[in-house]
Amino acid sequence: MRQAGRYLPEYREIRKLHTFLEMCHTPEVVAEVTLQPVRRFDLDAAIVFSDILVFLPALGLPVEFPEGGPKVSRPIGAPEDVERLGSLDPGRHIPEIYDAVSLCVERLDGSHPLFGFCGAPFTLACYAIEGQGSKEFARARAFLLRHERAGHQLLDKLAESAAAHLVAQVKAGATAVQVFDTWAGLLGRRDFDEFSRPYLERIVTAVKPLGVPVFVFARGVPAAWQAGLGAHVHSLDWRADLAESRRVLAPAGLQGNLDPVLLASSKLRAVATATAMCEEMRDTQAYVFNLGHGVLPETPVENVAAVIDAVHAVKLARRAA
Amino acid sequence: MRQAGRYLPEYREIRKLHTFLEMCHTPEVVAEVTLQPVRRFDLDAAIVFSDILVFLPALGLPVEFPEGGPKVSRPIGAPEDVERLGSLDPGRHIPEIYDAVSLCVERLDGSHPLFGFCGAPFTLACYAIEGQGSKEFARARAFLLRHERAGHQLLDKLAESAAAHLVAQVKAGATAVQVFDTWAGLLGRRDFDEFSRPYLERIVTAVKPLGVPVFVFARGVPAAWQAGLGAHVHSLDWRADLAESRRVLAPAGLQGNLDPVLLASSKLRAVATATAMCEEMRDTQAYVFNLGHGVLPETPVENVAAVIDAVHAVKLARRAA
Numbered sequence A, B: 001m002r003q004a005g006r007y008l009p010e011y012r013e014i015r016k017l018h019t020f021l022e023m024c025h026t027p028e029v030v031a032e033v034t035l036q037p038v039r040r041f042d043l044d045a046a047i048v049f050s051d052i053l054v055f056l057p058a059l060g061l062p063v064e065f066p067e068g069g070p071k072v073s074r075p076i077g078a079p080e081d082v083e084r085l086g087s088l089d090p091g092r093h094i095p096e097i098y099d100a101v102s103l104c105v106e107r108l109d110g111s112h113p114l115f116g117f118c119g120a121p122f123t124l125a126c127y128a129i130e131g132q133g134s135k136e137f138a139r140a141r142a143f144l145l146r147h148e149r150a151g152h153q154l155l156d157k158l159a160e161s162a163a164a165h166l167v168a169q170v171k172a173g174a175t176a177v178q179v180f181d182t183w184a185g186l187l188g189r190r191d192f193d194e195f196s197r198p199y200l201e202r203i204v205t206a207v208k209p210l211g212v213p214v215f216v217f218a219r220g221v222p223a224a225w226q227a228g229l230g231a232h233v234h235s236l237d238w239r240a241d242l243a244e245s246r247r248v249l250a251p252a253g254l255q256g257n258l259d260p261v262l263l264a265s266s267k268l269r270a271v272a273t274a275t276a277m278c279e280e281m282r283d284t285q286a287y288v289f290n291l292g293h294g295v296l297p298e299t300p301v302e303n304v305a306a307v308i309d310a311v312h313a314v315k316l317a318r319r320a321a
Helices: A009-017 A020-024 A027-040 A079-083 A095-108 A121-130 A138-146 A148-171 A189-210 A242-249 A260-265 A267-280 A301-320 B009-017 B020-024 B027-040 B079-083 B095-108 B121-130 B138-146 B148-171 B189-210 B242-249 B260-265 B267-280 B301-320
Strands: A114-119 A176-181 A214-218 A233-235 A253-258 A287-291 B114-119 B176-181 B214-218 B233-235 B253-258 B287-291
Touching: A009 A020, A009 A027, A020 A027, A027 A095, A079 A148, A095 A114, A095 A148, A114 A121, A114 A148, A121 A138, A121 A148, A121 A176, A121 A189, A138 A148, A138 A189, A138 B260, A148 A176, A148 A189, A176 A189, A189 A214, A242 A253, A242 A267, A253 A260, A253 A267, A260 A267, A260 A301, A260 B138, A267 A287, A267 A301, B009 B020, B009 B027, B020 B027, B027 B095, B079 B148, B095 B114, B095 B148, B114 B121, B114 B148, B121 B138, B121 B148, B121 B176, B121 B189, B138 B148, B138 B189, B148 B176, B148 B189, B176 B189, B189 B214, B242 B253, B242 B267, B253 B260, B253 B267, B260 B267, B260 B301, B267 B287, B267 B301
Parallel strands: A114 A176, A176 A214, A214 A233, A233 A253, A253 A287, B114 B176, B176 B214, B214 B233, B233 B253, B253 B287
Antiparallel strands: none
16 A cells, blocks of 8 residues: 555655645655655565556546545546547656656665556546546446446556556566555446456456566455456455455455554554454465555554554564464 | 435425425424325335434534535544433434324325334444544544543443434334444444444344334445344345345345446446346345435436336236246
8 A cells, every 4th residue: 555645754844845746757756755664664565656547647637636635627528538538658658657666666776675556447437537536436437337338448448558557667667566446345246347357357467477466456345256356466455354355365365454544543452453463364375464545644653663563573473483 | 225315306395495404303394205205106115204313412412414414513522522422312302303203104104114213323423523424434433443432432322322212213103123334334344343233233132122123234344244233134235245145144134235326327227237136136035125325316216216117027027927
């Protein structure tokens, strides 16, 4: 999940000097912000600082990031609007994004693997149609149900561009990737199988030949529905039951899923829960401890440090045993 | 789920003349609005027009309903705030609410059963602490995790009042009841078991001796976690898989779960899906067709009518077979 962010004072310092978009498009800033969490904490990997919507402008969907969250200024309103969308040519449209990835790799200098990431087509379509964040993305889901053909054409174009974006990040040096389907949990099973799953599979298939581990985060989607997607690792939000997910998703690995609200609200309880999670997953080969979503801005830095220490302590105790 | 609402022109006419709260507290208006859907459509039951927050003011938590959704004007901010909360004395605090239930029963004159309902303690606590709607109710969940004792004290008081509210509705003539845990789906398993489940159980236990069917709608909570709650029927939101839910919740009945976005966006697809759902559940004794949440304001009335007709057609075809 995103590591850098407003909970870090050193991030807030840089954030004061730039707009969010400026940050994403300036390699020097991306590298600095990406490295902040790995400098401060004993983390096992870094994740590039960026945003899932960063390539939408290249398709003809300009995006801004005012205070209340992202806004797509000319969202998809009618089936015809899908026709006018272009596709991403990574090196031509947003070379600075991949330069930023390369700079992160250079600065990390082999100390940590680096995750690249992209948004999943369904989640990108949510923003492309709704034009902004929403509790239930009812307009976006209605568009897909009402305009089946245009809906699939849109998902298709987004899948092609998202895959190209991910491949370009790997070529720039990213050593692992994650696909974020943040809003797939709004879908019932039929709709997940129609509007999300095939497009996730397409991205996984496009990236796997590059030989990097592929993580999929289908937030709020029951683990059983995700089985067979082809991902190496499934990231789980805080509502998923780890043991049950392991049962249905093995041999794929699992990542997650401490509740970010717990991390923000109680150091003691967060440490206890993180320790219990690691113990529960001790016999699972591929388990990556993480949060179940991004770090909340109000999270005390000391809570983050305490949980990371607790996770490493379990690991050390196990080696010693 | 709620049947009356802004998708009905006859509802919008009445809504123009009153505030939302006035409507809830005026028996004549409640009865009129409650009967609107059963007059217009071939429905098998009515549900009283009200709101889950309607008794919070009696506890010392004033509520208003401006355009953007409910606001609690002095939300719980500190553990001490829980101490000052009173408890609901139904007949003394809000007699008009139960008069409204009786008037609905009188007007229905035996033609339809009438559902009463209440909010579940966890969901009521979300509003009592957060003060308004929220995407993730992070403040409310943090309060419960941080102030364990005060949190449980709050849930306790809300459970006591919610149960009294439901019992009073049954005594006023409601012939079935539903408990709405609209936000329980935000909780991981440990937190659901700590902050939601025991309080749902308490309400179910309090109402069951009255001999009416008890429905529980724990929105977004995996069916397996709900097993053993004691409800006669579990209502499912549109993301739940019917067949899987039946497997883990039997012998309890199921209600739901057509996607309200589908109902609003495509008559053809909604009718096809509703028919498929009824066919899938044909061998289930206690299956109540319904939506997976309330009717969206933009829903065409003809879509609602078409889906209701389709459901009755399946029933008739089965009887004839």
